[in-house]
Amino acid sequence: MSQLPPRCSRHVRACLLFSLLGGLVAAPVAADQTTIPGVEVQRLMRSSQSWNGHQLPAYRPQQPEITILRFRIEPGARLPLHLHPVINAGVLLSGELTVESKAGEILHLKAGEALVELVGELHFGYNSGTEPVDLIVFYAGNVEQPIMELAEGAVGHD
Known part of the structure; x- marks a missing residue:
């Protein structure tokens, strides 16, 4: 069994949960392919282009x-x-x-x-x-x- 990081020694359950969730957040490409019991995720769309093939504009820096x-x-x-x-x-x-x-x-x-x-x-x-x-x-x-x-x-x- 691998050793837990030092920060996990006190709150093992919480740390393991956050590690699992952190892995999902850290790997957004794979998040819709992750298997979690009782959860189904289906990617409906992922694109940097509109439906006619034109590139989407860059985000603006405002709020x-x-x-x-x-x-x-x-x-x-x-x-x-x-x-x-x-x-x-x-x-x-x-x-x-x-x-x-x-x-x-x-x-x-x-x-x-x-x-x-x-x-x-x-x-x-x-x-x-x-x-x-x-x-x-x-x-x-x-x-x-x-x-x-x-x-x-x-x-x-x-």
Whole structure:
């Protein structure tokens, strides 16, 4: 049996637990491949590019702010032409969603699929299925930075 580090001698159980968790944190690449009884981890997406292959921008040095939104989009409903000045990614929980860039690129998503959204590029999305879309989107921006900007002349909601 290997010898425990000196700092572990008093609180062996706590130290072993933190060592295990530290190993998970220290190895983020393998964290979704680690086996822990009763825990299932599935990587839905990992990318440094948006869905059309364009590189994501570097983070800004200001105070970061994470926003998480849940969208429900009725069949046939369409979001206005817009862009995101921040990195964002989503998971489609149910329904079918089509996203189109102003350049004509098209992405069709079905329930359970993830996407890394376009940054700084005009696009719109619409429910292309027969049931409501349930979508969760995570935005990684900065404090007081908008997460979406409507295209000039686009009609949207506040």
